Amino acid sequence: MEKIANSRFSLHPLLAERWSPLAFDSRPIAPEHLGSLLEAARWAPSCFNEQPWSFLVGTRSDPEGHARLLSCIVEANARWAAKAPVLMLSVASSSFARNGKPNRHAQHDVGLAVENMVIQAQTMGLVVHQMGGFDAQKARRQLAIPEGQEPMAMIAIGYPAEVDSLPEELRDRERAPRSRKELSAIAFGAAWASALPDLT
Ligand SMILES: Cc1cc2nc3c(=O)[nH]c(=O)nc-3n(C[C@H](O)[C@H](O)[C@H](O)COP(=O)(O)O)c2cc1C
Numbered sequence: 001m002e003k004i005a006n007s008r009f010s011l012h013p014l015l016a017e018r019w020s021p022l023a024f025d026s027r028p029i030a031p032e033h034l035g036s037l038l039e040a041a042r043w044a045p046s047c048f049n050e051q052p053w054s055f056l057v058g059t060r061s062d063p064e065g066h067a068r069l070l071s072c073i074v075e076a077n078a079r080w081a082a083k084a085p086v087l088m089l090s091v092a093s094s095s096f097a098r099n100g101k102p103n104r105h106a107q108h109d110v111g112l113a114v115e116n117m118v119i120q121a122q123t124m125g126l127v128v129h130q131m132g133g134f135d136a137q138k139a140r141r142q143l144a145i146p147e148g149q150e151p152m153a154m155i156a157i158g159y160p161a162e163v164d165s166l167p168e169e170l171r172d173r174e175r176a177p178r179s180r181k182e183l184s185a186i187a188f189g190a191a192w193a194s195a196l197p198d199l200t
Contacts, residue, residue: 001163003178018122020129022080022174023161028060029086033124037157040120046109052093053113056143060085068142073154074133080170081131084156089139090114092150110152121157129156 003019005011029037038055046052058066069087070078081087090113092106118128131154139151163174189196 001160001174005178005180008183014119014122018118019127019178021127021160022129022170023163023166024080024084024127024129024156024158025161025165026060026083026085027159029126029158033126034059034086036124037117037120037126040116041113044109044113044116046112047103047105048096048098050093050096050098050103050106050109051113052103052106053110054091054093054149056089056091056145058087069139069154072134072139072142073131074135077131077133077154080166081129081154081156083161084129084158086157088155088157089134089143090152090155091145092152094148094150107150107152114153114155117155125159126157127160130154131156
């Protein structure tokens with residue numbers, strides 16, 4: 001299914017065509033494709049090149065690991081995410097390795113790395129759905145995440161499947177159009193909430 005962004009200005013197809021589906025095929029992702037996804041994340045920019053990201057990965061070749069990640073995901077998400085052949089948890093390092101000071105850009109940088117991965121996935125015919133709906137404390141325990149490392153988002157990755165493969169109660173949501181705020185609500189001139197003259 002396609003859900004192309006209805007944008008006012010032109011967008012690269014990789015961005016326009018990306019969306020977060022619920023319907024995953026259970027077909028596994030080849031190790032070299034998983035490697036490309038993680039390389040994409042690895043080559044993201046970050047503040048002071050700190051690279052404050054880590055990824056815990058559960059694949060079908062490690063059913064126990066996949067189940068461990070899945071067990072941390074809330075039921076409302078687990079019912080569709082269970083099918084995804086790859087589950088990941090992104091983690092942000094809270095302080096700079098270089099001086100131990102708080103890194104207030106760490107979460108921003110983890111988001112950049114994940115978006116790199118999302119776009120790489122899109123080039124490979126894979127789909128990605130991120131989730132805030134998981135138990136971070138449980139993930140910390142189950143996945144042995146140390147202090148100073150903050151669980152950020154669960155990430156389901158796989159090949160897309162037909163809407164009809166979903167339980168009936170999820171199908172309307174899957175078919176719903178993607179929506180966004182207007183550009184004028186997120187892009188201002190040089191003062192908060194002022195109009196950006198070039199776009200009016
Ligand atoms: C950090 C983060 C957390 C999210 N948490 C959830 C979630 O728990 N469950 C869910 O179904 N979708 C979740 N999403 C997906 C968003 O709802 C989705 O990206 C948004 O509605 C825009 O839709 P699109 O990605 O299809 O354009 C999350 C996305 C992000 C980036």
